[in-house]
Amino acid sequence: xxxxxxxxxxxxxxxxxxxxxxxxxxxxxxxxxxxxxxxxxxxxxxxxxxxxxxxxxxxxxxxxxxxxxxxxxxxxxxxxxxxxxxxxxxxxxxxxxxxxxxxxxxxxxxxxxxxxxxxxxxxxxxxxxxxxxxxxxxxxxxxxxxxxxxxxxxxxxxxxxxxxxxxxxxxxxxxxxxxxxxxxxxxxxxxxxxxxxxxxxxxxxxxxxxxxxxxxxxxxxxxxxxxxxxxxxxxxxxxxxxxxxxxxxxxxxxxxxxxxxxxxxxxxxxxxxxxxxxxxxxxxxxxxxxxxxxxxxxxxxxxxxxxxxxxxxxxxxxxxxxxxxxxxxxxxxxxxxxxxxxxxxxxxxxxxxxxxxxxxxxxxxxxxxxxxxxxxxxxxxxxxxxxxxxxxxxxxxxxxxxxxxxxxxxxxxxxxxxxxxxxxxxxxxxxxxxxxxxxxxxxxxxxxxxxxxxxxxxxxxxxxxxxxxxxxxxxxxxxxxxxxxxxxxxxxxxxxxxxxxxxxxxxxxxxxxxxxxxxxxxxxxxxxxxxxxxxxxxxxxxxxxxxxxxxxxxx
Ligand code: SF4
Numbered sequence: 001x002x003x004x005x006x007x008x009x010x011x012x013x014x015x016x017x018x019x020x021x022x023x024x025x026x027x028x029x030x031x032x033x034x035x036x037x038x039x040x041x042x043x044x045x046x047x048x049x050x051x052x053x054x055x056x057x058x059x060x061x062x063x064x065x066x067x068x069x070x071x072x073x074x075x076x077x078x079x080x081x082x083x084x085x086x087x088x089x090x091x092x093x094x095x096x097x098x099x100x101x102x103x104x105x106x107x108x109x110x111x112x113x114x115x116x117x118x119x120x121x122x123x124x125x126x127x128x129x130x131x132x133x134x135x136x137x138x139x140x141x142x143x144x145x146x147x148x149x150x151x152x153x154x155x156x157x158x159x160x161x162x163x164x165x166x167x168x169x170x171x172x173x174x175x176x177x178x179x180x181x182x183x184x185x186x187x188x189x190x191x192x193x194x195x196x197x198x199x200x201x202x203x204x205x206x207x208x209x210x211x212x213x214x215x216x217x218x219x220x221x222x223x224x225x226x227x228x229x230x231x232x233x234x235x236x237x238x239x240x241x242x243x244x245x246x247x248x249x250x251x252x253x254x255x256x257x258x259x260x261x262x263x264x265x266x267x268x269x270x271x272x273x274x275x276x277x278x279x280x281x282x283x284x285x286x287x288x289x290x291x292x293x294x295x296x297x298x299x300x301x302x303x304x305x306x307x308x309x310x311x312x313x314x315x316x317x318x319x320x321x322x323x324x325x326x327x328x329x330x331x332x333x334x335x336x337x338x339x340x341x342x343x344x345x346x347x348x349x350x351x352x353x354x355x356x357x358x359x360x361x362x363x364x365x366x367x368x369x370x371x372x373x374x375x376x377x378x379x380x381x382x383x384x385x386x387x388x389x390x391x392x393x394x395x396x397x398x399x400x401x402x403x404x405x406x407x408x409x410x411x412x413x414x415x416x417x418x419x420x421x422x423x424x425x426x427x428x429x430x431x432x433x434x435x436x437x438x439x440x441x442x443x444x445x446x447x448x449x450x451x452x453x454x455x456x457x458x459x460x461x462x463x464x465x466x467x468x469x470x471x472x473x474x475x476x477x478x479x480x481x482x483x484x485x486x487x488x489x490x491x492x493x494x495x496x497x498x499x500x501x502x503x504x505x506x507x508x509x510x511x512x513x514x515x516x517x518x519x520x521x522x523x524x525x526x527x528x529x530x531x532x533x534x535x536x537x538x539x540x541x542x543x544x545x546x547x548x549x550x551x552x553x554x555x
Contacts, residue, residue, distance in 0.1 A: 086467040087172070087189040088113035089262070090156040090280055091243035093250040093300040094271025100149035103156035106273070106280040107137045112327060113189070113276060114160040117171035121185035123247045124151035128183045132157075132171040153250055155243040157187035160469065170208050176218035182247050184225060186214040189276055190239030190260045191467035193527045198235065209238075217244065229253060229297055233310045238525060239318075239466035241292070243274055250274065250300040257316040257524055258294030259466045259515055261332060264305070265289055272300045277330040288331065316515040316524035320468060322507050323457045324365045324428045333508045338368045343506035344456040344498060345372025345426060352496030353377060354424060354452045360384035362411070362427040362439065369456045370426035379424065384417040384443075407438040419447030429457045430497075431470055433477035436490040450493045458500045458519040459483070465527045470518060 088110025092099045103120045118140040119132025129149055133140040137158060157172035173185040192198065192209040199205060202215055216232045217225065225246045239259035244251040252274040254262045265273040265286030273286040281288055292298055295311035318325070321332065328338035348369065359381045361370030367383075374381035388410055423443060430436050440451050459478025464470050473479050477486055478497075487495035500519055504511055517523045 086114060086160050086191065086469065087187070088158045088276045088280070089187040089189045089241060089243045089274075090276070091154070091187075091245065091250045091252060091274040091300075092267075092271060092284075093153050094267055094269070094273075095152040095302070097152075097267070097269065097271055098146075099151060099154040100146045102267075102273070102284045103154045104137065104141050104146055105283045106275055107156045107158050109280040109283040109327075110158055110276050111137055113325070114158040117159045117168070118157065119159075119171050119173050119187075120149055120154055120156045121173040121175065121187075121245060122149040122151040122154040123245060125153075125247055128175065128185050128245065128247060130173055130175045130185055132168070132173065134168055134171065153245055153248070155185055155187050155245050155250070157243075170211070172210055174208075174211050174214035176214045178218045178225075178246075179221045184214060184218040185245050186210065186217065187243045188213060189241045189262075189467065190255065191465065192236055192238035192240065193465050193525060194235075194237040201235075213240070213242065225249070225251065226297070226299055230308065230310045233297065241276065248301060251297065252292050252300075253297040253310065254292045254294055256295035256311040256314050257515070258291075258313065259316060259318050259525075261317075261321060261326065261330070262292040263288060263290070264292060264298065272305060274298070274300075277326055279327045279329050282329070291333075314524070315513040317509060317513060318466065318468070319503065319507070319509075319514045319516050320457065320464075320518065323503070325468065328364075328368055335508045340507050341365070341368035341456065342372035342375075344503060345369035345374075345454075346376040347502040347506050348426065348454045348456065348496065348498050349373045349376035351499060351502055352454060352494075354494060355422065356424045356450070356452060357421040358382055358384070358417070359424040359426065360417070362425060363387040365428040366426040366456065369428075370424075373424060373426055373454060377424070382417050384414050384423070386412045386414060388412070407435055407442060411439070411442070413442055413446035415446045418443060420449050421447075422450040422452070423448050424452045424454055426454045426456065428455070429460060430455060430477060430486065430490070431460055432475050433486060433489055436492075440491045444491075451491075452494045453487070453490065453492045453496070455495070455497045456503070458497050458503060459486075460518050462518050462521045462523075464518045465523070466515065466517075466525065468518075 088107060090103050090106035090110060092102050092106070094102065100120055100122050107118055115136055117132060117134045118137040119130060120141070121128055121130040131145055131149060155173055159172055173187045175183055175185045177183050188210040195209045195212060198212045198216065202212060204212070204215065213236065216235070217228050220228045220231065223231065229244065229251060233253055236255070238255065239257065240255045241260040241262035242253050250272070252262060261276055263275055263278055263281065265275065265281035266289050267273060267284065267286045273281055273284060274292065275281055278288050294313035294315050295309050297308055297310055299306045322337060322340045326332065326337045328336065328341065330337045345368065356379060359370050359374035359377065359379050360383065361367040363383070363385060364387065371381050425443065427436065436453065440453070443451050460470060460476050461479040463473055470476065477489070481489065483495055483497060500516060504514065515524050
């Protein structure tokens with residue numbers, strides 16, 4: 001066994017502390033072709049003198065001129081207008097195994113749930129080491145940092161910021177010392193709706209609900225961490241699927257509504273895994289055991305798994321996880337997300353058939369539904385849009401001139417597939433409408449004869465307070481415009497949103513067990529007054545933390 005201190009030192013990781021990275025961990029070399037001050041190299045693509053017309057080096061043809069084709073009122077900042085997942089959590093208790101690397105792979109499978117920061121906490125039974133930073137999982141961790149994280153127990157987290165800004169301090173796992181000695185590390189997926197009250201109780205500014213949760217669990221001097229969770233969890237309101245660890249045990253608990261997923265798996269050698277989605281079990285070779293139930297606390301240590309309820313379950317699983325958020329290979333309530341999305345496509349074909357030549361998806365979350373639509377409608381299916389898979393949250397924000405490219409930075413049309421065709425285009429949602437407007441314009445510019453949009457969610461008319469960043473109500477196109485008005489706005493030949501009943505019928509769940517709030521306005525967990533203000537402001541990314549702190553202090 002390598003000396004742990006030496007490994008930590010070599011990797012720049014200090015034990016018993018949350019350690020920021022102070023220097024780039026990955027090398028960035030100047031591109032030889034574009035070294036500063038040097039002449040730009042010749043383009044490698046030249047116009048040819050063949051029987052084909054010469055391609056201009058800067059293609060200004062019809063399908064490459066979105067700024068000319070698009071209506072002037074399109075907000076080309078629509079690159080980030082879609083809903084955003086909030087976080088992925090992972091935990092592993094596996095003595096004798098490389099728990100840090102297992103956690104790394106688990107987070108890798110959950111990267112779609114959060115791309116702003118990543119972190120891993122590991123314990124060897126004596127002390128907890130946390131390593132976290134801004135960036136994607138494979139940017140934050142490398143062989144050296146993983147080798148330094150040795151122990152038998154770990155938790156991991158990838159984050160998209162909800163409460164609190166996107167900073168290193170808000171990256172997770174959060175870590176707190178306990179007054180009785182030792183520490184607590186915590187990773188949270190979801191969002192609390194009583195952050196202000198909790199902060200007031202603790203006498204701290206309400207900047208980050210996950211940090212508050214960690215403080216709440218670490219503050220008790222008279223009880224074990226298990227008892228502290230059972231005592232504190234009922235004080236939390238909102239959505240929370242949480243992994244927690246001290247030096248010896250792994251804990252996982254889920255809010256009584258079970259809004260966000262959380263599953264338990266077993267490794268082949270007997271270790272235990274907890275994760276946001278089953279895809280994270282698959283990637284580390286763990287078999288699915290069961291879900292952490294709503295209102296349940298699970299404790300995992302050398303004795304195995306024990307469980308207790310801290311609240312009666314009142315399930316309200318997020319319906320939008322089926323539509324968009326979860327990976328298609330995640331299994332929820334006995335069915336794969338892929339199968340549910342195919343059924344959504346079938347329902348759409350039954351609800352809104354149309355004379356067309358071809359069904360195409362908006363990749364990726366429209367893919368399964370488009371194939372279901374095509375099968376039900378007896379129409380051919382093709383991939384008429386190619387997704388640039390490396391555009392994510394860390395994508396360098398385009399300059400204003402490059403913004404004119406709009407959706408083309410994410411999707412490219414395949415003209416040979418689209419030209420002259422009457423298209424059914426299947427997408428997961430329309431939030432503000434700008435992306436759909438650009439998409440329809442792009443498809444027409446690529447030669448589509450007709451564009452019929454079919455959407456696998458009902459209109460999003462209400463903001464989400466439970467951990468999904470959509471928009472404020474004022475920004476949601478579905479809040480005030482009818483289907484016909486939205487169709488006219490985005491420039492489609494027809495538009496149909498799946499009905500709420502139709503969507504629910506495509507899932508294994510029934511209405512009382514689902515949260516449908518962003519579609520129906522019926523919130524299963526009440527959000528009122530200043531909490532609603534906070535939730536609305538933070539999901540718009542403009543939370544005024546100073547004003548909030550003053551409001552809290554004054555309350
Ligand atoms: S409001 Fe919508 S996105 Fe939020 S938890 Fe409910 S169904 Fe999911």
